[in-house]
Amino acid sequence: MTTILEQGNISIHTENIFPIIKKWLYSDHEIFLRELISNAVDAIQKLSMVARSGGYSGNLEPEIQIAIDKEKKTLSISDTGIGMTADEVKKYINQVAFSSAEEFVEKYKSSADQQIIGHFGLGFYSSFMVASKVEIDTLSYQEGAQAVHWSCDGSTQFELSDSSRTERGTTVTLTLQDEELEYLEASRIQQLIKTYCDFMPVPIRLDGEQINQQKAPWKESPNSLTKEDYLEFYRYFYPFQEEPLLWVHLNTDYPFVVNGILYFPKLKPDVDVTKGQIKLFCNQVFVSDNCEEVIPRFLLPLRGVIDSSDIPLNVSRSFLQNDRTVRRIADYIAKKVGDRLKELYRDDRQEYIRGWQDLGTFVKFGSLNDDKFKKQVEDILIYRTTWQGKETQTFADAPEVQVQSAEGDAWQDISPKPEADGTPSGTASYTTLKEYLERNQSRHENRVFYCTDEVTQATYVELHKSQGLEVLFMDSFIDSHFVSFLEREHPEVKFSRVDADLDETLIDSDKSSEIVDPTTNKTRGEQIKELFQQALNKPKLTIRTEALKSDNEAAPPAMVLLPEALRRMQELNALLQQQTAQFPEEHVLLVNTAHPLIQNLTKLSQGSILQTAGQSPSGELANLICQHVYDLALMAQKGFDADGMKAFVERSNQVLTRLTQN
Numbered sequence: 001m002t003t004i005l006e007q008g009n010i011s012i013h014t015e016n017i018f019p020i021i022k023k024w025l026y027s028d029h030e031i032f033l034r035e036l037i038s039n040a041v042d043a044i045q046k047l048s049m050v051a052r053s054g055g056y057s058g059n060l061e062p063e064i065q066i067a068i069d070k071e072k073k074t075l076s077i078s079d080t081g082i083g084m085t086a087d088e089v090k091k092y093i094n095q096v097a098f099s100s101a102e103e104f105v106e107k108y109k110s111s112a113d114q115q116i117i118g119h120f121g122l123g124f125y126s127s128f129m130v131a132s133k134v135e136i137d138t139l140s141y142q143e144g145a146q147a148v149h150w151s152c153d154g155s156t157q158f159e160l161s162d163s164s165r166t167e168r169g170t171t172v173t174l175t176l177q178d179e180e181l182e183y184l185e186a187s188r189i190q191q192l193i194k195t196y197c198d199f200m201p202v203p204i205r206l207d208g209e210q211i212n213q214q215k216a217p218w219k220e221s222p223n224s225l226t227k228e229d230y231l232e233f234y235r236y237f238y239p240f241q242e243e244p245l246l247w248v249h250l251n252t253d254y255p256f257v258v259n260g261i262l263y264f265p266k267l268k269p270d271v272d273v274t275k276g277q278i279k280l281f282c283n284q285v286f287v288s289d290n291c292e293e294v295i296p297r298f299l300l301p302l303r304g305v306i307d308s309s310d311i312p313l314n315v316s317r318s319f320l321q322n323d324r325t326v327r328r329i330a331d332y333i334a335k336k337v338g339d340r341l342k343e344l345y346r347d348d349r350q351e352y353i354r355g356w357q358d359l360g361t362f363v364k365f366g367s368l369n370d371d372k373f374k375k376q377v378e379d380i381l382i383y384r385t386t387w388q389g390k391e392t393q394t395f396a397d398a399p400e401v402q403v404q405s406a407e408g409d410a411w412q413d414i415s416p417k418p419e420a421d422g423t424p425s426g427t428a429s430y431t432t433l434k435e436y437l438e439r440n441q442s443r444h445e446n447r448v449f450y451c452t453d454e455v456t457q458a459t460y461v462e463l464h465k466s467q468g469l470e471v472l473f474m475d476s477f478i479d480s481h482f483v484s485f486l487e488r489e490h491p492e493v494k495f496s497r498v499d500a501d502l503d504e505t506l507i508d509s510d511k512s513s514e515i516v517d518p519t520t521n522k523t524r525g526e527q528i529k530e531l532f533q534q535a536l537n538k539p540k541l542t543i544r545t546e547a548l549k550s551d552n553e554a555a556p557p558a559m560v561l562l563p564e565a566l567r568r569m570q571e572l573n574a575l576l577q578q579q580t581a582q583f584p585e586e587h588v589l590l591v592n593t594a595h596p597l598i599q600n601l602t603k604l605s606q607g608s609i610l611q612t613a614g615q616s617p618s619g620e621l622a623n624l625i626c627q628h629v630y631d632l633a634l635m636a637q638k639g640f641d642a643d644g645m646k647a648f649v650e651r652s653n654q655v656l657t658r659l660t661q662n
Contacts, residue, residue, distance in 0.1 A: 005086060005148075006160045008094075029130050029180065033189070034196035035123030036077045036172055038285050040064045041202050043081025043170055047141055050082065056141055058168075064204045066193075070184050078171040079202075083140040086148045086160060093124065093136065093150060094158060124172075128154050130183060131174035137163050138170040196286045216284050218261045218305050222249040234263055237279070238303055242266045245355035248340040250306070250333065258329055260306040262337065267301060267358045276300040281307035293326050296334045296373070298365040306333070331372065338366075338376035345380040353430055356382060357476075364482045378489075382430040384473040386465050387439070431472075433486070437493065440470055444503060446493045450474045450483065456638050459556050460498035467505050467549055471498055484568075499637065500564040506555075508547040508594060524593045524602070531605050532591055535626035540586050547594035557595040558633040561588040583637070589630055601625055624655050 044062045051060060065078040084092065127134050132154060139147040147165035152158040165171075174183075182188050190211050193204055199216035217225060217233045230247050244263035252258050262278065277300075278291040284307060294306055310325055341363065345352045352359070363381060367374040431439075436448065449464055450472045451457045464471050474483060483495050496503075525545035532543050548555035562584060591598060605622040631648045 004159070004161050006090075008158070030183075030192055031196075032126040032130055032174075033077075033183070033192045034285060035126045037064060037193070037197045037200065037204065039123060039172075040077055040079035040081060040170070041200050041285075043079050043083070044202050045081075047080075047082040047168075050141065058141070062202045064202055066189060066204065066206045068184050068186060068189070068206075073176050073181065073184065074173050075176060075183055075189075076171055076173040078169060080167075080169045083145070083168050083170055084136075084138045084148065085140045085142065085145055088140070089136065089138065089148055089150050089160060127172065127174050128152075130176055130180040132177050133175040135173045135175075136170060137165050137173070139163070139165045139168050141168050198286070199281070199284045201284060216281075216307070218249070218251075218259045218307055219284065222251065225249075230261065233261065234303070237305075238263075238265075238277075244303070245358055246340065246344060246351070247304070248337055250336055252332065256308065256310040256325060256329060256332075258306065258308045258310070258332060260304060260308075262299070262302045262304040262306075262333070264355070264359060264362065265301065265303050267361060277303045279305050280311070281305060282311065283307070283309050294329055294333070296330050296366070296370055298362060298369050298373075299334065299337060301362070302337075334366070334370055334373045335376065337362075338373050341377060342380055352380075353382070356430065361476060361478055364476070364478050368478075368481060368485055379432070379434075382432055383436070385429050385431045385436065385470055386461065386473075387431060387436075387470045388429055433472075433490070436470065436472060443469070443505070447503075448472060448493060448495045449498055449503070450495060451498050452479060456636060457498050459559065459636055463506060463548065463555050463559075464498055464503075466555070469503060469505060496564060497562075497567075499560070499562055500567065501561055502546070502548070502590065506549055508549050528591055528593055528598060528602060531602065531622070532589065532626050532630070535623040536589075536630055542586070542588045543591065544588055545591045545593050548592045549594075555592050555595065556633070556636070557597040558589055558591045558629045560633045560637045561590050562637070563588065583634075583641075589633060591629070597629070601629075621655075621658050624651060624658065627651055628655050 041064070044060075044064075047056060048060060048062070050056045051058075061080050063080050067076045067078070068074075069076075134152055134154075136150040137147070138150075139145060147163035149161045149163035149165075150158060176183055186206060189206060193206075193211050197204060198213045200212060201214060201216070201219075203210045203214055204212040213236075217229060231243060234241075234244055234247075242265070244265050247261055247263045250258050250260040250262065276289070276291045276295055278295055279289055280287045280291045280294065291306060292300065294308075294311060295302070308329065311329065341352075341359065360382075363377050367377060367381070433448070437446065440447075449469055451461050452475050454461070454473060454475055461471050487493070487495055525547075529543050529545045536543070544561075566584060566586060593599070601622060604625070605619065628651060631651065634644070635648070
């Protein structure tokens with residue numbers, strides 16, 4: 001016959017706190033299982049700590065059992081932990097919001113090498129969100145202890161009685177509400193264990209089968225893990241993804257406890273850099289996918305796990321509370337990432353270059369947003385360059401990355417460089433800004449030529465290359481901001497996009513000033529400028545004539561130049577107004593007076609070619625060709641809107657028709 005030891009009221013410090021706990025403490029009802037499993041792990045770890053201090057000499061046999069009884073509508077969680085006496089039940093269960101974890105750790109501080117999960121004393125009561133009745137059956141580890149049974153129907157009334165339990169530990173049994181019967185399905189329990197409790201350090205069994213991973217790789221020593229261990233862990237969390245570029249293992253216990261593994265993924269074009277994909281754990285208990293407060297903003301696209309018992313959570317463990325410790329942890333993570341990148345740059349330059357297309361985004365974004373990180377990585381910022389060094393190689397004979405460094409040479413990456421469609425092509429070289437400036441000091445001191453779009457600016461790049469001018473490729477989405485950052489960091493250096501203006505090295509000034517009409521004393525340039533002004537009739541278009549040097553016919557008949565300051569101002573305005581930058585109406589048409597087409601066009605406008613052919617001069621055809629030359633220059637810059645493209649096609653047809661007339 002059951003002996004009633006005591007009846008009474010649960011001590012509640014706020015009169016109406018119980019319905020708040022039941023309905024509003026946790027945003028998701030499913031959290032109750034995480035809390036009860038966490039309490040069970042706590043109980044097992046407490047017993048382990050007592051044993052290490054010499055207070056218990058029996059078998060530990062750590063294990064958590066989950067049992068489902070659909071007929072009785074019950075779900076039970078049993079542990080082989082420390083158990084409770086009647087006094088402990090009254091103290092730790094009946095007094096809501098009194099946490100036993102902190103008191104216990106203080107008592108056994110000398111042997112507490114593992115953190116106790118619970119900190120709030122409210123986790124147990126989350127069970128009332130899904131249960132109409134909750135029962136506890138427990139037996140303390142202490143010699144001669146009496147087993148105790150506690151029950152509560154969700155009101156402030158409880159009942160405490162003797163129990164016939166003979167095994168050390170605790171069983172919590174929930175009689176589920178009718179609307180919460182989903183938790184009687186084994187598949188639902190398995191899914192919740194995988195989400196919240198997969199890496200808890202105690203085996204969790206359902207129907208005799210272990211359903212959690214138990215081993216948490218981020219808690220292991222980095223020296224004990226192989227490359228395949230890290231990759232397997234990544235595949236487990238992020239299936240069907242490309243393998244990561246590299247990873248950083250976090251492992252510190254001073255001045256705060258942080259463990260974790262962070263992976264650098266290959267970035268997809270549609271990646272949302274403002275949304276984190278790092279999972280936050282607290283003592284191997286999953287807390288949240290939201291790590292924005294812990295991870296520096298520029299590292300949000302990283303993936304992996306951070307586990308810390310020092311991150312302050314709110315009472316439900318659902319949200320971070322930003323404070324000084326969180327900021328210090330964020331600084332620590334940024335430093336560890338910077339150290340890992342520097343290590344890779346120093347020890348395995350091939351891998352660093354191979355992953356730069358993705359790594360560079362992190363490094364540049366971090367430099368823009370974090371001064372400490374910027375100082376860490378400023379010497380490992382690299383750029384793809386047109387410079388090939390003293391020994392230019394092709395990837396056809398060497399499909400793997402090969403890196404060389406000679407005095408003043410660029411680093412060579414001769415792995416297949418992907419085209420837009422993913423097919424490999426060409427040789428790619430990389431350099432630091434310091435190397436670029438030193439290498440080109442005698443040709444153009446403190447000036448950097450750069451390209452932001454390898455396709456549309458290909459003509460300009462080839463023109464520079466033909467005259468031995470080195471061009472850096474700054475063609476990632478972040479580089480439009482990064483160029484301005486570099487200018488602030490290096491105020492003595494001028495950065496010029498290849499289509500902004502032409503260096504004097506590219507211009508043959510003697511040919512530009514050549515007199516071609518003695519009667520009017522006009523130069524070739526003046527004559528051609530008048531011809532284009534009359535044909536195009538665009539007041540806001542600046543027409544400039546120069547004879548461009550070209551050793552390999554790289555120089556086109558005409559080029560559109562976008563003055564650096566004006567272009568940047570328009571791009572900034574478009575960014576502030578959240579609009580797509582429009583092609584600037586005010587730009588420069590540079591006509592290459594040395595090009596055969598332009599020289600023939602001059603003769604055509606004077607009628608000499610057509611007269612020789614027995615035809616009368618045609619100023620109309622000359623005007624059409626001037627317009628066509630301008631159209632081609634605009635097309636190279638993607639300067640057409642829909643109406644402009646339509647007009648270009650019509651004019652092209654007119655030109656071809658006129659040229660094919662008999």
